[in-house]
Amino acid sequence: MLEADLKAQLKGYLERAKRPIHIIASIDDGEKSRELLSLLDDLKDASPKITVDTGGDDARRPSFALTSPGHDIHLRFAGLPMGHEFTSLVLALLQVGGHPSKAAQETLEQVAALEGDYDFETYYSLSCQNCPDVVQALNLAAVLNPRIRHTAIDGALFQDEVEAREIMSVPTVFLNGQPFDQGRMTLEQIVAKLDTGAAAREAAKIAQKDAFDVLVVGGGPAGAAAAVYAARKGIRTGVAAERFGGQVLDTMAIENFISVKATEGPKLAAALEQHVREYEVDIMNLQRATQLAPAGDDGLIEVKLENGASLKSRTVILSTGARWRQMNVPGEDQYRNKGVAYCPHCDGPLFKGKRVAVIGGGNSGVEAAIDLAGIVAHVTLIEYDAQLRADEVLQRKLRSLPNVRIITSAQTTEVLGDGNRVNGLVYRDRVGGDSHRLELEGVFVQIGLLPNTEWLKGVVELSPRGEIVVDARGQTSVPGVFAAGDATIVPYKQIVIAMGEGSKAALGAFDHLIRASAPVQAETEAA
Missing domain, CATH: 3.50.50.60 (FAD/NAD(P)-binding domain)
Incomplete structure (x- = not known):
């Protein structure tokens, strides 16, 4: 089933498992079940900690459950998790085998503390680059909390269910038999929907933060580059992003990113975040900006968030990116994700x-x-x-x-x-x-694309297309406010260009800070 080099990689990964992993397969006489058995043989050969039982009685066939003796784990794959989902399978094996997740400890504790019974079903497609985030998040939740169950279902293989449930977009998640959500979701987003008090607690935490020197609004390529360049100057840097990675997360193949022959959007987005986290950058994810207020008497620019909290900074870099443009015709909204x-x-x-x-x-x-x-x-x-x-x-x-x-x-x-x-x-x-x-x-x-700038109307100058007007340094019409990436008038909406513009905006913001503080320093020296 697996190529020799992939088997070798798998063996290396599974050496990190700390406890036994038991796989229970439910199969029939079909070709897909034979393929599943071949895959399970490869998994068993890759680690002495893995055992396989083919006597499962689940109604979905082929499918298999992952558990560990002495641990109450309810995690199942219906179908063959290959393609983009092979990584989900490897992570599930490691986590069921006791290897710790790299997710934030606060989030892990929040998942483990959830009360109630949650039976999740996620429909995915093997070519979907958005699906693994959801599958992996809910798999991890099922490992952390015995009251959470998760089944990841290949929609192309179980077409009868897809038709019966009228699923026309993936990932689609059901909770306890009812529609829960669609589209890319992180573990933090899922927990926020389940833990109704999470948003208020996060807003209170954000409200206590001190002012930043540079606040980047948006976490795509432009925002990530701006954050790195600002942090390297040794100044207090924050990033408020609705979802770190931005539209790159929705990009399948990337073959024009110079020095990288080929990659995929989610991989690049993960690398961007990892790079930013190498520095002392305060990343505030799942935060949507709703209002920008120019600097007042205190010299601080204010950014208000959807959850009610506000952030203040001496400079701001707007890198809110763009989204797919809609046709705006009758029926489009009504049948979104229904065709x-x-x-x-x-x-x-x-x-x-x-x-x-x-x-x-x-x-x-x-x-x-x-x-x-x-x-x-x-x-x-x-x-x-x-x-x-x-x-x-x-x-x-x-x-x-x-x-x-x-x-x-x-x-x-x-x-x-x-x-x-x-x-x-x-x-x-x-x-x-x-x-x-x-x-x-x-x-x-x-x-095409539509810039995410509606919340800036009447505050910063926008072009007739709604793009932020910037000068050669990334400066907007508001002093101390810079912008970069697909949300601006800069032509050619490309990842590599957005990164360059983000870097330039950060340098522009740093130069602004130096010039703004120079008179104060001079007066101090004179005194």
């Missing part, structure tokens, strides 16, 4: 054998159409312009595919559905003016 999707890598496998549309003819749209064509029955790509805007090499590949139709000069006007899921789309021919209906089951929107 309307924004991540073809994550949700594509759920549309196997179905008809879908991709909205957008740039690189993202054409790449999405190419990827989906290998999974779904048919793809219709709809582009507003008279021609596609993607690179020519991508266009040639797209046009070579037999199950793809390209429609240009077309404006999507409505997403149709039956109340539960998408069943069609209406577009207007921009040349003739006629409207046409497409019968389909999925709509993937890939029409």
Whole structure:
């Protein structure tokens, strides 16, 4: 099942297990069960601490539970956790085997102290880069707290359940049989939803913090670079981020990050955070900024957060990034995650054998159409312009595919559905003016980015597109407030450019601090 080099790596990892790991498999006569048995044989060969019992009686087959003798652990994989989920399997084995998690001790204690019975089910796809975070978080919770159960389910393998539960986006999490949440979630976010008093406690803690020299708002590539450059100057640096990593977390393949031939978004995001944590940076995750107040008489800029707390700093670097742009047509919001999707890598496998549309003819749209064509029955790509805007090499590949139709000069006007899921789309021919209906089951929107700057309107200067206006040093229209990354007017929204702009903004902020303090120092020396 596993390649020789992967077996060797696995063996090395499993040497860290401290206690026995018992695997109980539920199988049938199908091909997937045979593949699972092969995988379990490889796991057993990789560590003397692993034992396998194939007499499980779980209704989902193939599936297997992980536990340890003398420990009350309820953790199960339904399907074969390969692809992006292989890391989830390795981590689960280590944690069931007693290897400690690297999560914050405060969070681990919070999970262990949760009261009540929680039976989680997570539906994932093997190509989803967002799913492992959720699977790993809930697996860890199941190891820490015996009243938490978790089953990670391959949606492509258990299509009957996906259809019955009307799941059209992954990761999708159910709690005690009821929908809990969708999309990427960290352990901290999950605990915050379960522990209703957590947000208030965190707000109180934040309110007690002293003022920063540099406060970075946003934790994507620009924010991470700004934090590193600021911290290296030896000044008090903080980062308030809604989710550390930003949009990079939603990026599948990265092949244009100079000096790194190829990587994946979540891996790069983890590396960014690890680098920032090498310095004395106060990282405040899961914090959304809602208001910016220019410096008052005390010389401090204030950033108010959604939880009611406020942070103050001598300078601020705004790196709030951008999000996928919506079509803003009837039916889009109603059928979000019910056929309307924004991540073809994550949700594509759920549309196997179905008809879908991709909205957008740039690189993202054409790449999405190419990827989906290998999974779904048919793809219709709809582009507003008279021609596609993607690179020519991508266009040639797209046009070579037999199950793809390209429609240009077309404006999507409505997403149709039956109340539960998408069943069609209406577009207007921009040349003739006629409207046409497409019968389909999925709509993937890939029409560019929208800056996360609504909360800054009326405070800092924004472009007509809502981007923050900055000068060559990253300075905004507000003294002491700098900005960097996809939220600004700087063209070419690329990771490497965002990092450079974040570094530049931090240097600009440091220069501002030096110049602002110089007169005070001079007066002191004169006295």
